[in-house]
Amino acid sequence: MIAMNDFKRDDEELVRQELSAVERVLRSGWWILGAEVGAFEAEWADWCGAKHAAGLANGMDALEIGLRALGIGPGDEVVTTPMTAFATVLSIFRTGASPVLADIDPDTGILSTESVKRCLSKATRAVMVVHLYGQAGPVEELAGICAKAGIHLVEDCAQAHGAKASGKPCGTWGAFAGWSFYPTKNLGTAGDGGALTTESAALDEKVRRIRNYGQSVRYQHPEIGMNSRLDELHAAILRERLKRLEPWTARRRAIAHSYADKIRHPKVRVLPLPADPARHVHHLFVVVSPVREALQAHLKASGVDSLFHYPIPAHHQPPCAGVRVDPKGLGAAEEHARTCLSLPIHPQMSDAEVAKVVEAVNTFKG
Numbered sequence: 001m002i003a004m005n006d007f008k009r010d011d012e013e014l015v016r017q018e019l020s021a022v023e024r025v026l027r028s029g030w031w032i033l034g035a036e037v038g039a040f041e042a043e044w045a046d047w048c049g050a051k052h053a054a055g056l057a058n059g060m061d062a063l064e065i066g067l068r069a070l071g072i073g074p075g076d077e078v079v080t081t082p083m084t085a086f087a088t089v090l091s092i093f094r095t096g097a098s099p100v101l102a103d104i105d106p107d108t109g110i111l112s113t114e115s116v117k118r119c120l121s122k123a124t125r126a127v128m129v130v131h132l133y134g135q136a137g138p139v140e141e142l143a144g145i146c147a148k149a150g151i152h153l154v155e156d157c158a159q160a161h162g163a164k165a166s167g168k169p170c171g172t173w174g175a176f177a178g179w180s181f182y183p184t185k186n187l188g189t190a191g192d193g194g195a196l197t198t199e200s201a202a203l204d205e206k207v208r209r210i211r212n213y214g215q216s217v218r219y220q221h222p223e224i225g226m227n228s229r230l231d232e233l234h235a236a237i238l239r240e241r242l243k244r245l246e247p248w249t250a251r252r253r254a255i256a257h258s259y260a261d262k263i264r265h266p267k268v269r270v271l272p273l274p275a276d277p278a279r280h281v282h283h284l285f286v287v288v289s290p291v292r293e294a295l296q297a298h299l300k301a302s303g304v305d306s307l308f309h310y311p312i313p314a315h316h317q318p319p320c321a322g323v324r325v326d327p328k329g330l331g332a333a334e335e336h337a338r339t340c341l342s343l344p345i346h347p348q349m350s351d352a353e354v355a356k357v358v359e360a361v362n363t364f365k366g
């Protein structure tokens with residue numbers, strides 16, 4: 001079976017480097033907020049072209065902590081997309097603010113700027129764009145819309161490590177970016193991890209307090225914080241894996257272009273690739289098909305795994321009962337949720353496996 005992800009296929013050299021990093025941490029006798037986290041934060045900020053990075057426990061916390069650091073909470077609204085990992089929406093609920101759900105652009109699956117404009121109200125404090133599937137969202141327009149409305153643009157970069165919009169890195173367009181290092185992400189660790197990047201030293205400082213019980217100096221807690229620290233062990237593993245992120249991204253891009261060139265089926269539409277390849281880091285490769293369940297069964301019979309991202313849009317999840325949505329409805333998100341299917345695109349895939357996936361799709365008798 002060609003799996004969606006296959007971590008056991010990491011090369012032996014990388015595994016040895018990770019084991020030695022883990023041993024270094026174990027023998028150091030310092031396991032929380034030490035040299036590895038500090039070094040990873042500096043390397044991560046540098047890699048993604050951000051001024052500051054704070055290591056956190058996971059991607060959802062990064063989004064919640066960022067919103068809280070901006071002072072967003074009860075009575076406030078944050079506009080986002082229903083087509084995302086539920087963690088995006090949950091991060092807004094957890095601050096006490098209300099998510100407002102805008103519709104998507106059917107060609108990308110990403111937040112539609114026209115719909116965002118219809119969702120703004122007096123209570124809106126921020127727009128949270130999700131760079132879905134690894135593709136930069138319309139930050140050029142969203143930055144303008146937010147500036148004009150006097151609200152924050154914030155970025156869910158959990159799928160977009162290294163994507164750039166108009167040459168400017170995703171994560172540097174808004175007040176902050178939340179990153180996830182969950183194992184399946186383009187940069188993942190052997191467990192949970194996350195980070196927040198920002199251009200603001202004041203926001204970075206606030207995030208560092210919130211992640212550590214709201215503590216400013218030892219035993220002083222000027223605000224209500226939480227415990228959301230990145231572990232030294234994960235930071236050490238991430239430092240090794242970060243050295244591979246460039247070639248892994250190149251491999252994902254090559255696979256995506258191969259799929260886009262070769263997949264030909266009347267009932268399968270490949271989401272168009274952006275004219276500027278730097279916009280997309282291909283966390284997922286998504287096609288849409290009116291008969292996607294039959295396609296998935298055929299792929300499975302051909303030895304190819306697939307998933308739907310995401311089959312239930314956020315507004316159909318029980319916690320979202322009663323949330324405000326685009327007054328024109330969420331038709332594009334509904335349609336996408338019914339028809340999307342993700343093909344394997346992990347960087348360990350061989351050319352023969354890529355060819356096998358193409359063949360499996362093209363021979364579908366749907």
Ligand SMILES: *Cc1c(COP(=O)(O)O)cnc(C)c1O
Pocket residue numbers: 058059060061084085087088130156158159179180181182192193194
């Ligand atoms: C994975 C993901 C998250 C959550 O990250 P965790 O590290 O699992 O908490 C948030 N948003 C998006 C778009 C994601 O893909």
